[in-house]
Amino acid sequence: MSDSDSDSDSGSRPDLDFVQPWFLGPAAENDRLLEDLVVEFLRDHAYWRRNFHPEDGLRISAGARHAPAFLDVQARMRAELHRLSASLKRAVPFFHPRYVGHMTGDLLIPGLVAKLITTLYNPNNVSEEAAPVTLEWELQVGEQLARMFGFAVDDDAEPCAWGHLTSGGTVANYEALWNFRSVRFYGLALQAGAREVGFDPGPVGPAQKELSAYTAWELLNLSIDDTIALRRDVARHLRAHHPPPLFHAFAAAVRAERIESLGTAGFFLKHDLAPPRVLVSSSAHYSWAKGMKVLGLGTAHLVRVAVDDHMRMAVSHLRDELDRAEEGRIPVLAVVGMLGTTEFGTVDPIHAIADERDERRGRGVELGLHVDAAWGGYLTSVFRRPDGSFHGQDEVAEGFRHFPSDTVYRAFQALPRVDSVTIDPHKLGYVPYPAGAFVARNREVVDFITQEAAYVFDLGDETTPRPRRETLHNLGQYILEGSKPGAAAAAVHVTHRVLPLDSQGLGRLLKLTVRACEIFYDSVADIQARLEGRVRLCVPFEPDSNLICLAVNPWDNASAAAMNRFARAVFAHMKVEGHRPVQVKTFIGSYTSLLKSTLPGDQAHRILGGLRLDPDTFRLIPQDPAREADHLFILRHTLMNPWLLAGPDERSYIDHYWDWLEDVVDDVLAGGEWRQG
Numbered sequence: 001m002s003d004s005d006s007d008s009d010s011g012s013r014p015d016l017d018f019v020q021p022w023f024l025g026p027a028a029e030n031d032r033l034l035e036d037l038v039v040e041f042l043r044d045h046a047y048w049r050r051n052f053h054p055e056d057g058l059r060i061s062a063g064a065r066h067a068p069a070f071l072d073v074q075a076r077m078r079a080e081l082h083r084l085s086a087s088l089k090r091a092v093p094f095f096h097p098r099y100v101g102h103m104t105g106d107l108l109i110p111g112l113v114a115k116l117i118t119t120l121y122n123p124n125n126v127s128e129e130a131a132p133v134t135l136e137w138e139l140q141v142g143e144q145l146a147r148m149f150g151f152a153v154d155d156d157a158e159p160c161a162w163g164h165l166t167s168g169g170t171v172a173n174y175e176a177l178w179n180f181r182s183v184r185f186y187g188l189a190l191q192a193g194a195r196e197v198g199f200d201p202g203p204v205g206p207a208q209k210e211l212s213a214y215t216a217w218e219l220l221n222l223s224i225d226d227t228i229a230l231r232r233d234v235a236r237h238l239r240a241h242h243p244p245p246l247f248h249a250f251a252a253a254v255r256a257e258r259i260e261s262l263g264t265a266g267f268f269l270k271h272d273l274a275p276p277r278v279l280v281s282s283s284a285h286y287s288w289a290k291g292m293k294v295l296g297l298g299t300a301h302l303v304r305v306a307v308d309d310h311m312r313m314a315v316s317h318l319r320d321e322l323d324r325a326e327e328g329r330i331p332v333l334a335v336v337g338m339l340g341t342t343e344f345g346t347v348d349p350i351h352a353i354a355d356e357r358d359e360r361r362g363r364g365v366e367l368g369l370h371v372d373a374a375w376g377g378y379l380t381s382v383f384r385r386p387d388g389s390f391h392g393q394d395e396v397a398e399g400f401r402h403f404p405s406d407t408v409y410r411a412f413q414a415l416p417r418v419d420s421v422t423i424d425p426h427k428l429g430y431v432p433y434p435a436g437a438f439v440a441r442n443r444e445v446v447d448f449i450t451q452e453a454a455y456v457f458d459l460g461d462e463t464t465p466r467p468r469r470e471t472l473h474n475l476g477q478y479i480l481e482g483s484k485p486g487a488a489a490a491a492v493h494v495t496h497r498v499l500p501l502d503s504q505g506l507g508r509l510l511k512l513t514v515r516a517c518e519i520f521y522d523s524v525a526d527i528q529a530r531l532e533g534r535v536r537l538c539v540p541f542e543p544d545s546n547l548i549c550l551a552v553n554p555w556d557n558a559s560a561a562a563m564n565r566f567a568r569a570v571f572a573h574m575k576v577e578g579h580r581p582v583q584v585k586t587f588i589g590s591y592t593s594l595l596k597s598t599l600p601g602d603q604a605h606r607i608l609g610g611l612r613l614d615p616d617t618f619r620l621i622p623q624d625p626a627r628e629a630d631h632l633f634i635l636r637h638t639l640m641n642p643w644l645l646a647g648p649d650e651r652s653y654i655d656h657y658w659d660w661l662e663d664v665v666d667d668v669l670a671g672g673e674w675r676q677g
């Protein structure tokens with residue numbers, strides 16, 4: 001959002017009618033619709049069971065249901081379920097426009113019903129044998145997502161993309177690292193294996209030279225596509241010129257040399273390599289640090305690239321870090337761009353990162369490029385026409401005041417250039433947990449992952465990609481997880497069918513959420529005027545999507561610690577507390593912190609200035625147990641409910657939020673506890 005003039009136009013309500021059938025609704029308005037659907041398909045399921053072998057008759061007799069033991073169990077089931085149902089009344093009301101906290105909203109009815117119904121069948125998407133229907137649907141979901149990002153998915157396309165579901169963005173991110181590690185260190189293993197069995201395939205790979213003539217640095221800097229091509233070249237030579245026993249000896253030697261066999265430490269010791277780096281923006285999700293631990297890559301090698309004044313990865317800093325790695329001959333396993341940060345909803349300049357990748361590729365230095373779009377991935381639908389083409393920026397901008405900024409537009413447009421993407425259907429796809437997804441631009445990466453690597457050289461005809469169905473029906477071989485819910489695949493699939501991933505489908509809903517964020521943002525100046533003399537407000541980063549943060553500081557306060565105490569006290573009013581009924585809350589929000597340790601100095605200066613905080617009070621104090629001065633506590637609002645734009649009366653929920661915040665601010669100011677450290 002670039003221009004920030006503040007005349008709010010929340011008076012002209014966008015048309016919300018079209019979303020009315022999509023959700024159960026804030027007041028369960030569509031309960032009859034949901035009930036009808038559930039009952040209809042529950043019955044359908046019962047008939048299916050009955051007709052499996054109707055000649056077998058009944059195993060549970062009508063009479064048995066009157067036996068005391070039966071009635072006893074039934075009573076206990078009912079009692080426990082009542083207890084559950086009663087306890088769940090303390091659950092978080094994600095479905096309501098008064099909930100503006102974390103990245104969860106109401107569930108779309110098609111996905112919800114698909115999930116409930118499919119659970120009755122309980123398919124396990126680990127393999128086709130356990131999920132004849134939903135595994136295929138999961139692969140189709142992968143294609144739908146890939147197509148939305150702009151990857152090619154036709155079976156004869158090269159490269160051809162693929163994707164699958166995970167439990168969430170966290171596991172999808174691990175998988176991205178796993179895939180990169182598997183492919184990027186393959187070349188070295190191939191060369192070592194060839195040396196071991198005394199085999200040289202002749203001219204191969206992008207440089208068309210002897211395998212043994214490649215330097216380690218060259219092999220480490222092959223792109224995914226080049227590594228795939230290299231392996232194919234080698235297989236072709238093997239088959240043309242050598243007898244089958246050599247295939248097996250060679251395949252076994254390569255397998256033994258791979259990082260998967262030697263272990264990360266063993267592989268790097270053997271080849272005398274510096275540990276590879278992974279670069280993320282300093283606002284990346286914490287799953288990246290976890291992933292570095294899980295894969296044994298080490299968090300010391302996760303480089304946090306500084307952000308710019310929009311909380312986006314600063315390309316100049318990225319360049320510096322890449323130069324440093326290049327000078328030290330340290331391989332960069334991946335650069336991760338964020339398409340919607342978890343804390344701020346900001347979008348990294350994916351196009352500029354891809355340009356950087358292309359430029360370095362030109363001089364023989366490769367970076368894997370992954371996009372963590374767990375949050376923002378579905379916003380791509382806003383940019384896609386139903387025919388699959390990409391909307392012009394002006395078309396996307398229709399109905400918005402700021403969105404999409406140039407950076408945001410170009411970042412989404414650049415998605416087809418990246419190697420892989422993480423996206424969370426259980427966030428902006430509005431489907432039940434668990435549903436994340438990993439999408440790769442080149443499906444042949446799975447050949448480097450599979451547990452059965454030998455066939456890569458054994459089979460007769462692997463020089464051309466095999467059809468997807470044949471490759472992927474044993475999904476468990478290619479992914480981190482094993483048994484997994486086919487019901488999740490059904491939920492996402494049915495949702496995508498009912499609400500296609502374009503600007504006329506799901507995009508229509510997501511536009512409302514971005515619009516809500518704009519209206520919120522544009523009203524801050526008015527609210528600031530209203531609260532003059534009481535508090536200062538500051539939106540630390542202009543929103544790129546539908547998430548917005550707000551810092552609140554008492555008017556005359558100059559101390560960061562005191563502001564934090566004040567903001568925490570404000571937040572206490574919008575916080576879910578396990579021991580109190582949620583109904584006492586007027587609005588529910590979330591919070592985040594700007595850390596002194598990662599906030600660039602010029603950003604800190606700007607934000608502290610806006611809040612009139614004394615920079616000397618914002619500092620790292622190693623001995624301070626309260627740690628009140630090393631961060632700024634700010635309110636965080638995830639605006640994913642379309643009915644934020646409507647309201648209980650002629651004023652919208654956003655207007656009501658401001659009224660409420662004003663009351664809370666007055667309350668906390670009057671209490672005065674925040675003054676005492």
Ligand SMILES: *Cc1c(COP(=O)(O)O)cnc(C)c1O
Pocket residue numbers: 103167168169170171173285287338340341342372373374375424436
């Ligand atoms: C939510 C999120 C994740 C983690 O996803 P889970 O589904 O919670 O595992 C990763 N990255 C980003 C940017 C996220 O917003």
